[in-house]
Amino acid sequence: MKKLKTGLFLYPGMTMLDAYGPLQFLAFVRGLETFTFAESSAPLPCDAGIQLMPDYSFEDCPDIDILLVPGAGNPLEQMQNSRVLEHLRHVGENAQYITSVCSGALILAEAGLLDGYEAATHWAYRETLEKLADVTVVNKRVSVDRNRITGGGVTAGIDFALSLTAELFGPEEAQLLQLMFEYHPKPPFNSGSPETASAEAVKIARHEIASIAPDLMQYAEERSIARTLTA
Template structure:
């Protein structure tokens, strides 16, 4: 596993993010050769995820180096606030100007779209929020990892590991990505066939009911973002 290039990969963290959206890709990225992985927020105060896990940022927006890969995770209700956070959106747009890849996991793609970084691209997100993404003028795909030119977007939560391996292959080659996959023994065999809305049966409606409040809030903010961006709803 050798590579002559030095890569800077940055994962945005914010209050209420989903930790596996970050830690899944982080596990993959931290195994790449000649790569530095940064956890980025507006300050260096500890950041608590939606379930209470605390991560410590390594860089602020102000001191973050130019990133080769910028990755945005999804989260809970606070994701709606981040979709209209001027400082966050400005940082993402600035990094995107020279980043090699602009990426996300789960509903992180909604934040990228709110920043105007997915219009004209195909992208994915968590299955329950595809209508929100589409409302911002994005071509939505239900693939687990969606690659459209230099935009790479993962589906819901656990897709972050698949996403990480796709990015690893882009940066350092398929053999390196395979090495990491085996190193992590990433060979999923879920105990139930309920991991997608197509196979979950009645559980799908239960999940939709549980997430109804955040869906309504996210859809409303997506439509506001569309108006700001001039996208067709």
């Protein structure tokens, strides 16, 4: 069986777990060939302060059947990088599946790859995503809308990987993968979403995230106004 080539886009400042959480699972799916790529093949820093080494650059990257775009605390630099957006659009023209984790959905939206689709993202970026494109933003751990599969925030990347595996190869394959990795989460606290966390925790989290990406919020507001004027 020909393996589907799954390319994970890396970029400076990205959230490492957004990409490497799914990668750890998908690398063990028998029908997939997984690799990473970036604008250049040079090492790049992630938000955890360590260097990531892409397998390929834009120039020598193989064809991609499944595109995965991870998120970052502030993905605006990639959203405004015309070379990145052009490359993602090019990949998207031929990819069987276009996917993201966390705020990676914002990059896909800016590339025009989520127009007319349902999508999930990190809870703190849902309003931002709505302002960027003609996309139906949903409060889901994983959203599957035709060939667009999008995960919520950071750790949702693992659920995303299992959902993608089930979509491609059936639930039995995904269940086996989940068992092999003993993915049986029982977090010590019930504060993983704004619906279950305390009001004070949500307030602090919103403030922290806004301080990371104030320019992103302003950009999204300007994009929303521009879209309204041209509608």
